[in-house]
Amino acid sequence: MRKIAPIILLTDADILSRHAIAYNLRANGHTVFEAANLKEAQIVIRQFPRRIELVLCDETKLVESGISELIRCADSASLLVNLRFLAGFEAVVRAAVALSNNGNTSQEKQDFDLLVSYILYVKAKQSNNTSN
Amino acid sequence: MAQQEYIENAHLSILVVEDEILIRQMLSENLREAGFQVMEAYNADEAISLLQATLPALIISDVKMPGSLDGLGLLAQVKVTHPHLPVIITSGHVLPSQAICAGADNFVPKPYGFGSMLCAVKNVLEKN
Numbered sequence: 001m002r003k004i005a006p007i008i009l010l011t012d013a014d015i016l017s018r019h020a021i022a023y024n025l026r027a028n029g030h031t032v033f034e035a036a037n038l039k040e041a042q043i044v045i046r047q048f049p050r051r052i053e054l055v056l057c058d059e060t061k062l063v064e065s066g067i068s069e070l071i072r073c074a075d076s077a078s079l080l081v082n083l084r085f086l087a088g089f090e091a092v093v094r095a096a097v098a099l100s101n102n103g104n105t106s107q108e109k110q111d112f113d114l115l116v117s118y119i120l121y122v123k124a125k126q127s128n129n130t131s132n
Numbered sequence: 133m134a135q136q137e138y139i140e141n142a143h144l145s146i147l148v149v150e151d152e153i154l155i156r157q158m159l160s161e162n163l164r165e166a167g168f169q170v171m172e173a174y175n176a177d178e179a180i181s182l183l184q185a186t187l188p189a190l191i192i193s194d195v196k197m198p199g200s201l202d203g204l205g206l207l208a209q210v211k212v213t214h215p216h217l218p219v220i221i222t223s224g225h226v227l228p229s230q231a232i233c234a235g236a237d238n239f240v241p242k243p244y245g246f247g248s249m250l251c252a253v254k255n256v257l258e259k260n
Binding site: 016034035036037043044 | 164172
């Protein structure tokens with residue numbers, strides 16, 4: 001039977017940032033759905049409520065364009081959806097772009113690894129909550 | 133998919149341009165499962181930004197999209213800036229002849245099954 005992988009939903013209006021982060025997350029073994037705007041994010045949340053384990057949003061660009069709507073949408077779709085808004089997103093983007101261009105420094109690798117570690121932490125926490 | 137074929141596809145990247153997120157995701161995930169590297173763009177403007185940073189082996193583009201250009205406009209621009217970059221147009225609104233006359237390397241009518249899209253992708257990549 002085909003394994004259904006949990007999804008990280010990445011919402012970012014900047015294509016280059018979104019592509020770089022998604023590329024690196026996939027390289028780390030994650031299944032990533034890319035949403036270009038809040039409307040797309042809401043469609044994915046409604047369509048795959050049980051598969052989304054984490055929503056990553058660029059808080060700085062989306063906060064003024066109705067992010068509370070996205071939160072409401074996630075709340076009404078499923079309690080399993082975790083929303084995390086990335087503070088320090090710019091550093092993660094810089095790191096992801098550098099990594100995808102193979103021009104990474106150890107600092108950039110460290111910055112992106114922080115995101116990967118954070119995702120693992122959220123996954124582990126979610127898994128504990130589900131088993132309890 | 134045979135493992136050999138998967139490995140052959142692994143170095144090829146495809147840019148999918150589609151404003152319907154569920155169609156874009158389904159096509160992209162299927163292409164990834166076939167071994168391709170996939171880049172996703174919501175519209176022609178995003179596709180042009182990506183093309184300034186990276187060069188895919190192939191573009192698959194919808195026609196009706198929000199933004200400054202539709203899929204045929206993107207096709208026209210790509211033929212100027214990247215004349216050797218093949219483009220597959222997919223649409224339920226334009227005729228195959230319109231897309232081919234505009235310079236598309238292949239046309240896949242919507243709605244399509246992934247099998248027909250994969251066939252079109254293989255044909256175009258083999259020719260190029």
